[in-house]
Amino acid sequence: SFEQDHEPTLAEMINFVNNPLWVDLQSFIETTYHIQPVMNYSRCSAQRGWNLKYRKS
Template sequence: MPHLQEVSGFVANPLWDELCSHLESCYGVLPKIEHSSCSGAPGWNIKYKKSGQSLCTLYPANGFFTCLVSVRSREAMEAELLLSPCTEYIRNLYWNTKPFNGGRWLMVSVTSAEILEDVKKLIDLRVKKKKRQHEDS
């Protein structure tokens, strides 16, 4: 199993470090390195979870990375309102991703600061939705 510093060095992209720092500081979560044999993205990945809920999974590659963020059906309306100011890439990805198991699993290639900001908004939507549901209980 690689160490986080090795993964960061392999990715060698400041957007990776920015997202990891953001997740750890804003949500108080720690990364968990796992190996997946999933046919969609086999190999080492980094999972971030809060209170047992997945925030996102990062798939490192040489010089770049992909971030999996799922938007559940109960978050869909808010996510769709959030899309308007997002990048065209994120809007197209969302609308072209077929719903699966009650949500959309967005495999986002994080290639710019703008896309990174969109990913942060989608992750924040998941956290806020969960928090609101807990407060309403």
């Protein structure tokens, strides 16, 4: 897992997920919607950690 002071790179996240469908999904979202992912850290008490989000502007 990645601590708050260590923002994972996309490569580290891909390695962590360890599923080729994840790369396909990312590519589809970025190509179809012309958006880039944004990393942010969630401090939610239920499950803290890094999130990869896609938001249309």
